[in-house]
Amino acid sequence: MSVQTEPSDPIVDAALAVLRERGPLTAEEWTRLLVDAGHGTSDAMTELVELLDHPLVAYLADGRSAALDTLLEGRVFTHRLTASEVTSGLIDAEPDLAPLVLLVMADDTRPVRALFADYDADEIEALGLADEDFPEGSALLFGTDALQGFSEGDLVAVAVRGGDVQLRPVDGELAAAPDLSAEFDRVIGADNADNLETVAWQLLADDAGLFTAPTAPLGALIESAGYDREGDYIAARGFDFAAHHLATHIAMVAREHDLHPDEVEGVISFVQLVAAVSEEELDVDAARERVDAGASVFAGLEDPAAAAAALDVVSGVEDDHMPALYTAALAVVDRGPRRVKASAHWLSGMAADSLGDVQEAERHFEDAAAMDESWTPALFELAQIASDRGDAPRGLALLSRIDGGEDERLHGVLQRFAPAEHPELGRNDKCWCGSGRKFKVCHLGKSDATLDDRAHWLYEKATLYAQSTSLFDLVLGLAQVRARRWDDEDAVARAFDEPLVMDVALFEGRLFELFVARRGVLLPADELELAGRWLLARRSVHEVVAGEGGVVTLRDVRTGEQAEVVIDEAPAVGALICARVVSTGTRMQILGGVEPVPAERRDELVDLLSDDEVEPEDLVELLSDRFV
Template sequence: MGTVAGREGHGYLADMEELTEYLGHRRLGYLADGRSAALDTLLSGRVLTHRLTDTELSTGILDAHPDLIPLLPFDDHDHDPAAGGLHTIFRDLDDDVFDERGVDDPDWPKDAALLLERDALAEFRPGDLVALALIDGELRLTAAAVPPRPHPIFTGALADLMPPEGPEPLDGIVWQLMADDPTLLTAPTLLLGDLITATGYVCDGDFIAAAGFDFAAHRGASHAAAVAAAHHLTDQETDAVMTFVALIGVLEHTPDDERERAVDAVVATAGDRFAHLASPNAARAAFGEAYATLDAGTDTLHRAAAVLRDRGPRRTAPTAHWLAGKAAELDGATTDAERHYERAVSVDPNWDEALEALARFASDRGDAVRAIGLLDRVPGGDRDPMYELLRSFRPVDRPDLGRNDRCWCGSGRKYKVCH
């Protein structure tokens, strides 16, 4: 049954069962051992502590990492922070909220935060410890009146639960610890991050691993795997796309006086990996990662295309021209875009993406013959949604009609300017 469901596009049975379970209980959490738990029950009466900073006091925003991450499913979706509710916001997704609250650092917080009423922390001072507890199904913030102490059970329990390899989701680990010990974190204790550090582990984003774990390499490998799966890339194409992503990062974030040297370093270490961007599929993935995922500006795309054109393998020239065309088109410079696409095709007459782009331009000008001819050079181009429409506008020889007669297609225009 699972195989049939997957083939029909509905997903596999296990996935659908998990989704159905989650939809039936909005606050369902997945534990480290694979089981699920109702978080309103699991977290009831648990207490997590957090030490306040100047930024948090002035903005009414609490950085959730890592101390408060297990409580994030309990943001108060239906209540305004001004009415006492807590709402989860995310850097990059809610930048307007951070700006409105006066957060000047674009890198703070790194990910999730809890939004309170602006003056909710007025009674506190920098360095004060607050406690967040789930009481009657709602998160409540109070001063941590009891001096926090290390939790004697936490250290050994965490060491027993954590696998030796790879990172684990931090929330799932903490929920598992709570499920295994109903007394855990029921009174103010040291900050969760401090407890984790004291046990020999470190946190990075939403994940926890043994101290010394290379989170950067893990993120890179995970990103590469996701890109390969999303775009159906070969290993070589994936390497090429990730090298291009590294180039985009350097161009986007390196200061002007250091950029050329940084680009030299990327090109020097790339070796032959750029060569596999010659595949239109890899080129699409590279553009998608740069523009949609990394939000690179068109100036960066132009510079990356120039690096690829001038310093990449010769076989990547069509990709370089196509990327320059995409950047120009995003800038609204359609004439420049078309010129770049023409150059791509002049190097490789069968480069799919450039042919399709040129067909769009020809169609926009009403040149159905050229548009159809371009699409005919693309494998499967006759299945393009505009192909049949273009066929209806292709000139037809009608010797029975004069040039100034009404066109046979019913457009109302003269035959000489229509078909």
């Protein structure tokens, strides 16, 4: 992972020049110096300083900003090598070299690069590292040439000289190890945790002589000062990192949902109940007893925003949270204050749905709506379930009870497939379709659309499900991969709207498989059978061999098979496209968008699509290269 170098912006360059010369600076000081130098008005410079997002701007623990290259110039950090680091050329940056990572990222022309376990796992693995040797966070790739002649256990120094990040052996004796305990106490405090990079930069800003000669590694200094580290945070020994992270997460979610204090208390109480159920393996009866002991603390969950916040927090801090969430929510349904029962039913329903029991989920959503006729989240879930069943009239009726429901995407989908009115027919008359059955058992309340048309509804059902809170991260991640090729502030939103992103999330990302597993019981029988066929269809590279009147003949480059496909905008004969061609009943169609394929990338794409398991990110990245 790297930060791409952007074209120079004169006002940004001026702001960095001031920060390099006069920093570290508070926002007010920085603004005043820019205004005094004639770079703009106070309002304009205040906005620049507050919004400037530049890889060389370091934000210190005391709230000031510093120029990272100036702050780190002349500093030296040490690290003791492991065997895997010597053989791979990749050095774990945390904690010893953590202050240098953003400086390395700021210039991707440097010989040394920053890699991250979450983003660069494939590249790290290609270096020959076993899973247990993967760095947990960030690492600096110097290469095997830079580490030639070093052995396991050797102490190396990494210094910043003239803007370069240089690795060299430690010659001679180390400088006396500084005692950082008092400095950590001052900057972090005994009852707090802070980001390691931010704290280290603060110490450098406060002491121009710190880390100017090789001394003990930063990790050893942290330990000897009586401090612990968890990930990229440090705190005094014995600090409860889990509680700190939870409190931080709750505070963030509370801001996002605009909660007031008693709602925050309700969220915290519910999250603690979920944690107790999970850690102590409590059953529903035991969880009920916990609620009985202090039911009033859950009162703040009454509002839908507070319930949504509770779900967000639990989802963010627990890996396998749904069973415990379900048990805790059931306990609050039974023993919590009456005013929060709608929220508790909704939480129970969300958990039941994720656990694969959508019919149980529906019962809870119905109970929530019965207790509060305007409880929007439950109404929306019920409308989506009605849509999955193919019951457009019920879905539209439910959305009509929501303020602004007609603006929901689901509303447009349901309107498109709502059944036509047939006032000339009674319930017991023969159906208009010619089936010979009574209207009430054949098409009353059901869409008149053919399966070929309803295939688009099926696709929309899966798309809406993939946009649910618990699944959205995969779709967003693929949109971000696509957006890397575009240089504008709306890139991610535009990428999210592109058919490729959602289709890859559904099929290579296996969200459609999850949709069928969880919601298949609701689908009309012919749509469920069609969904099964879609799961067997593979994306491929196709050549357009003929085309006329909205129908093209495609030849699968991998298999040689040909198919006549209905398509809105036919590519030119001879063009190469990447698409998933699927049956929709009586026709073959492309529902997930068409991607043009440059001839020179054909073989590479065919090889990628031939793998048994295609990585979604790799596919989106390759198909997005045409925008570079």
